Amino acid sequence: MLSLRHHNRMENSTLQDSFSRISINDYTYDLPPGRIADYPLEKRDESSLLLYKNGETEKKVFRDISKYLPSNGMIVFNNTRVVQARLLFEKDTGARIEIFCLEPAGEMKEIQVAFQQKKQSSWFCLVGNAKKWKQGTLAFITRNGIKLKATKGSSLKDGYIVHFEWDDESLSFADILEEAGKTPLPPYIKRAAEESDKKRYQTIFARYSGSVAAPTAGLHFTDPVMNDLKNKGIETTYLTLHVGAGTFKPVSSENMKDHEMHNEQIMISRNTLQLLKKHCNGDIISVGTTSLRTLESIYWLGVKLEKGYAFGDEGFFINQWEPYENQDNNLPEPAKAINGVLHYMDKVNIDDIHGETSLIILPGYDVRMADILITNFHQPRSTLLLLVAAFVGDDWKKIYNFALDNDFRFLSYGDSCLLFKNKN
Numbered sequence: 001m002l003s004l005r006h007h008n009r010m011e012n013s014t015l016q017d018s019f020s021r022i023s024i025n026d027y028t029y030d031l032p033p034g035r036i037a038d039y040p041l042e043k044r045d046e047s048s049l050l051l052y053k054n055g056e057t058e059k060k061v062f063r064d065i066s067k068y069l070p071s072n073g074m075i076v077f078n079n080t081r082v083v084q085a086r087l088l089f090e091k092d093t094g095a096r097i098e099i100f101c102l103e104p105a106g107e108m109k110e111i112q113v114a115f116q117q118k119k120q121s122s123w124f125c126l127v128g129n130a131k132k133w134k135q136g137t138l139a140f141i142t143r144n145g146i147k148l149k150a151t152k153g154s155s156l157k158d159g160y161i162v163h164f165e166w167d168d169e170s171l172s173f174a175d176i177l178e179e180a181g182k183t184p185l186p187p188y189i190k191r192a193a194e195e196s197d198k199k200r201y202q203t204i205f206a207r208y209s210g211s212v213a214a215p216t217a218g219l220h221f222t223d224p225v226m227n228d229l230k231n232k233g234i235e236t237t238y239l240t241l242h243v244g245a246g247t248f249k250p251v252s253s254e255n256m257k258d259h260e261m262h263n264e265q266i267m268i269s270r271n272t273l274q275l276l277k278k279h280c281n282g283d284i285i286s287v288g289t290t291s292l293r294t295l296e297s298i299y300w301l302g303v304k305l306e307k308g309y310a311f312g313d314e315g316f317f318i319n320q321w322e323p324y325e326n327q328d329n330n331l332p333e334p335a336k337a338i339n340g341v342l343h344y345m346d347k348v349n350i351d352d353i354h355g356e357t358s359l360i361i362l363p364g365y366d367v368r369m370a371d372i373l374i375t376n377f378h379q380p381r382s383t384l385l386l387l388v389a390a391f392v393g394d395d396w397k398k399i400y401n402f403a404l405d406n407d408f409r410f411l412s413y414g415d416s417c418l419l420f421k422n423k424n
Contacts, residue, residue: 017257018324019256019324019362019364019365020255020256020257020321020324021255021256021257022255022256022362022363022364022386023254023255023256024251024253024254024255024256024259024381024386025254025381027363027380027381027385027386027389027396028380028381028385029380029397029400029401029404030380031379031380031404031410035404035408035409035410036188036189036409036410036411036414037409037410037411037412037413037414037415038189038190038191038413039413040200040219040413043222044062044200044204044219044220044221044222045061045062045063045220045221045222045224045225046061046062046063047061047062047220047409047414047415047416048060048061048062048406048407048408048409048415048416049061049062049064049065049415049416049417049418050399050402050403050408050415050416050417050418051068051418052392052395052399052417052418052419052420053068053418053420054420055395055398055422057398057399057402059402059406059408060418062220062225062415062416063222063224063225065225065228065374065416065418066225066228066229066231066232066234068418069229069232069234069285069372069418070234070283070372071232071233071234072233072283073234073235073279073283073284073285073372074234074235074236074237074275074276074278074279074283074284074285075229075234075235075236075237075285075287075374076236076237076238076239076272076276076284076285076286076287076291076295076370077203077205077215077218077221077236077237077238077239077287077288077291078203078215078218078238078239078240078241078243078287078288078290078291078294079203079205079206079207079208079238079239079240080206080207080208080209080210080211080215080240080241080242080243080290081202081206081207081208081209081210081211082183082184082201082202082206082209082211082212082213082214082243083101083115083174083177083178083181083184083209083210083211083212084177084178084180084181084182084183084184084198085100085101085102085177085181085184085212086098086099086100086101086181086182086183086184086193087099087100087101087148087150087177087180087181087182088182089138089139089140089150090140091132091133091138093132095129095132095133096128096129097127097128097129097130097132097133097138098127098128098129099125099126099127099128099150099162100125100126100127100128100184100212100245101123101125101162101177101181101212102123102124102125102126102159102212102244102245103123103124103244104121104122104123104124105122105123105124105153105161106122106161109314110265110354111209111210111242111265112208112209112210114173115172115173115174115177115209115210116172116173116174117172117173118169118170118171118172118173119165119166119169120163120164120165120166121163121164121173122153122161122162122163122164123161123162123164124156124159124160124161124162125159125160125161125162126158126159126245127152127159127160127162130152130160133152135152136151137149137150137151138150138151140180142176142179142180143179144179146166146167146168146171146176146179146180147166147167148164148165148166148176148180149164149165149166150162150163150164151163151165164176174209183197183198183201184212184213184245185197185201185412186213186411186412188379188411188412189411189412189413200219200413201214201219201412201413202214202219203215203218203219203221204221204222204223204226205218205221205238207238207240208240208242208267210240210242210265211242211243211244212243212244212245213243213244213245213247213412214243214412215241215243215287215288215290215291216288216376216411216412216413217287217288217289217291217374217375217376217416218287218288219412219413220416221287234285235275235279237271237272237275237276238269238272239266239267239268239269239272239291239294239295240265240266240267240268240294241264241265241266241290241291241293241294241357242264242265242266243264243290244262244263244264245262246261246262246264247262247290247384249262250379250381250382251381251382251383256360256362256386259360259383260320261320261358261359261360261383262358263317263356263357263358264290264293264356264357264358265354265355265356266294266297266354266355266356266357267352267353267354268294268298268352268353269351269352270342270345270350270351270352273298273338273341273342273345273353274342276295276298276334276338276369277335277338277339277342280333280334280335280338280369282371283371283372284369284370284371284372285370285371285372285373285374286369286370286372286373286374287374288374288375289373289375289378289384289387289388291370292361292367292369292370292373292387292391293357293359293361293387294357295369295370296323296359296361296367296368296369297318297355297357297359298337298338298341298369299334299337299338299368299369300318300322300323300326300337300359301316301318301337301341301353301355302332302336302337302338302339302340302341303326303331303332303337303340304316304318304322305340305341305343305344306332306336306337306340311355315353315354315355315356316353316354316355316356317355317356317357318355318356318357318358318359319358319359320358320359320360321360322359323359323365324362324365334368334369341353360383360386361383361386361387361390362386362387362390363386363389363390363393364390365390367390367391367421370421371420371421372418372419372420372421373388373391373417373418373419373421374416374417374418374419375388375416375417375419376410376411376412376414376415376416376417377400377403377408377410377411377414377415377417378411379411388417388419391419391421391422392419392421392422393422395422399417399419403415403417
């Protein structure tokens with residue numbers, strides 16, 4: 001059952017009300033700009049590693065991470081691929097318009113399907129310098145002579161629908177972005193994207209295009225580290241969560257009840273679910289907050305299916321407050337929840353299950369699907385920091401103070417943490 005040990009609640013309040021009263025002001029710290037890594041290290045696995053276990057913190061090196069993981073464990077990676085989602089256009093007046101593609105618009109909601117569209121595609125986008133683009137079509141010629149045109153459509157909250165067209169019907173929209181786009185570095189990296197970022201802001205196991213931000217915990221892994229994991233007998237598996245720009249959205253409201261989480265598309269295979277079921281005894285290692293949110297979303301899907309939930313062709317959806325609305329004292333064990341998902345997949349004869357999640361993991365939430373988390377250091381006042389606090393409790397302050405005192409590098413291109421769940 002969800003724990004409320006860190007937070008007060010009124011006697012008659014609901015479980016959701018208790019969590020929604022969490023104040024973001026309690027989850028901040030002073031991050032000097034000079035501690036934010038603007039560039040990655042030359043070698044991925046030379047990053048520093050903060051090891052947190054049994055309430056103690058130590059400084060290690062990431063390339064040795066296999067030494068600290070259980071030999072009977074299973075490590076779960078997010079194999080999403082970052083797309084070159086930033087397009088720069090220039091008007092005849094010289095005004096520069098930046099279009100940041102976030103998610104498909106119109107009928108093609110599935111990201112990977114939308115990327116395969118030919119000749120034209122419509123996307124929900126952020127538009128930089130939008131006031132200079134009142135009407136008309138923008139165009140530029142790519143380095144290979146392809147003419148790409150963008151027409152601004154309807155205005156929505158936080159952005160616009162943009163309609164793209166290009167004159168080579170053999171190329172998909174994914175091909176166009178790869179040729180014409182720039183790496184979508186996060187806003188706290190105060191430099192322009194460089195050619196090297198196309199490779200370094202990508203994990204070595206990236207497979208499915210769809211993210212506008214890297215699952216940064218995976219950036220430290222190299223082939224030698226993967227071989228070390230294999231030699232120790234640690235199993236590996238993959239799932240997909242396409243990271244949206246909302247991952248950088250700061251929590252601007254004081255209480256979490258007023259913060260709206262973004263939806264992100266996820267996909268998980270039958271094989272991965274079977275492995276998760278096998279390892280549900282407490283040796284699952286989640287690489288990144290994205291993997292952990294996907295794992296927990298799958299658990300709640302199993303809970304919903306047990307209660308008769310049905311979903312259509314567009315897949316399932318887990319909303320941000322769903323776990324906190326559930327006050328059932330008889331929630332299933334993880335293996336049973338996963339078995340429910342597998343049973344559903346058997347029933348409808350599918351090998352991969354698709355859906356969306358906006359799950360928010362707050363301090364006091366009982367993480368069920370992993371006991372070890374590999375993650376980077378996160379921004380103050382962010383939902384990712386709240387997730388870390390849910391995993392290790394109030395010791396998040398000890399962890400971050402240790403990192404600040406011992407020259408760790410922060411955020412996307414920064415160093416790594418290996419966190420063992422605080423079960424107290």
